[in-house]
Amino acid sequence: MNIKKIEERFFRVLMFCSTVIIATTLxxxxxxxxxKGLPSVSWEMLTSTPKGGFYFGKGGGVLNAIIGSLYLSLGATFLAFLFGLPLALYMNVHLIKHQKLVNGIRFVLDLLWGVPSIVYGAFGFTIMIFFGIRASLLAGIITVTLFIIPIMVRGMDEVLKSVPRGLLESSLSLGSTQAETSYRVYLKQCIPGVITAILLSFGRAIGDAASILFTTGYTDYIPTSLNQPTATLPLxxxxxxxxxxVEVQNRAYASAVILVTIILIISILARVFSSKFHKNKINF
Amino acid sequence: MKFRRIQIGRHLRDKFHGSWMVISLVLVMSSPVFLFVGLSVKSWLLLEENSIFHLLLSKEWKPLSGQFGFYPFIISSVWVTVVALLISAPICLLTSIHLTQYAKKWVLKIMHPIIDILAGIPSVIYGVWGILVVVPAISNYVGPFLGKQVSGYSILAGAIVLSIMIIPFILNILIEIFRNIPTELSEASLSLGASKWQTIKFVLVKRAMPGIISALGLGMSRAFGETIAVLMVVGNVTKIPTGLFQPGYPLPALIANNYGEMLSIPLYDSALMLAALILFVVVMLFNFASRLVIIESEKHA
Incomplete structure (x- = not known):
């Protein structure tokens, strides 16, 4: 065998190994x-808030953190959707003739996506001080919204980008306004993809810890208003x-199991919706 | 009449939606400016009393006596980031070539969800895994193997956890880049008698070089700003690390660890906001350069 063949063999083995490494790491x-966590997961963990002596290993659960995380991520996802969807549609319907501008917007969004969440956390903290809000659900929601907007918009943009231009032209030529074209044609065409983008941003929101470290605080109770501090699963x-x-540590592992389960469910759902998108797609 | 009214309603609605879209656009586009200004205003108090070079190069971190030297933290950040990149870069490069050039369909079908899930796992979970697996492995096996007594909470542990976290991120970009290379290029090379591996080595990788470098740049800036997972395994000792097995204290960990006490010591909050500003600026510059290179190389494709 000549040296070239051996080299190729060698690298093919290396490549195969690195692929296997990634799969086995997951x-x-x-x-x-x-x-480590499953033995400590119990019904009590899931359905009760911390009781007296919880942090010394006595009874209670992390329901406060589960509910808090859900409130926080639902709020942030909703708020991000409120700004994100119009922005994504605007880029792909109204600005379709100004591709340079759209590419500029994409560039800024990509930059924002790269900003570490701890920076958003620190910024959220300065806003909090500026407006005199204390660490609360509201402050957390605002911070996380800032953090997930670029992710959501870029996700939606990727799908909206693939809508054929003919659809836009026929919709406009039939006399519909740009808003109607956006919401009734583009959005309808891309619904599964848009849902995938929302789910992915929700997953980001529920898993991030650094951005809410300063802003949401921590409490043993389930929040009843936006002004109260909130516990979250990552924290x-x-x-x-x-x-x-040790008992408290074990509960941390159990909470990790809960968080991983939520994330896995979200990513499976996202996968289902995005495969639906490919099925529904109209090809011109 | 009725028709007229519907028409007016439709156009009002169009106006409303249009302006809401513009408002969203302006808000989101101006947020980097807000981020920069907000953090700058906060860190100005510290910058007024100390020059930025002094802060960056001083080794003294004594918040109680008003000395804020970021040097140990910056060096820790650089250590963790560079080592993480050294681990993940070859793995990503090899895997992306494997997946785009050699792999069968079923391998792709398995690997796609795996990469997606890896990308979606929260950093806290990576931190828990680091404490469960990486730290004990270093203190029980790697350390004794090299004849050293180590606690495991070290630069190396942080770098390993980080490298796993940035793998899916870099890998996705690399796969995209290799897919975008026109097939005519490799066909031409193959028809000239080059072997598949030669084609990959001399044509594909060469062509993809700018993209590869910028993918690594993006991964690097991601690693630079990652907080919780690193914080959990890196040891957090304010000292300039000189080796892989020593504990470190990267910038993001510094911010996250001290938020509780920062309001009770004068200028402390200002120092932490300056740390956030440094992170922001460095990451932005890295991202900016890398994205530009990717866009430029796509133009030529």
């Missing part, structure tokens, strides 16, 4: 979390894990 991560994991008591 398995390893999920397996080790489940292995629950983080705080409980730094405790020296």
């Amino acid at each position: 398995m390893l991560i999920i397996f080790s979390i489940l292995y 629950a994991i983080f705080f409980q894990l730094s405790s020296p008591i």
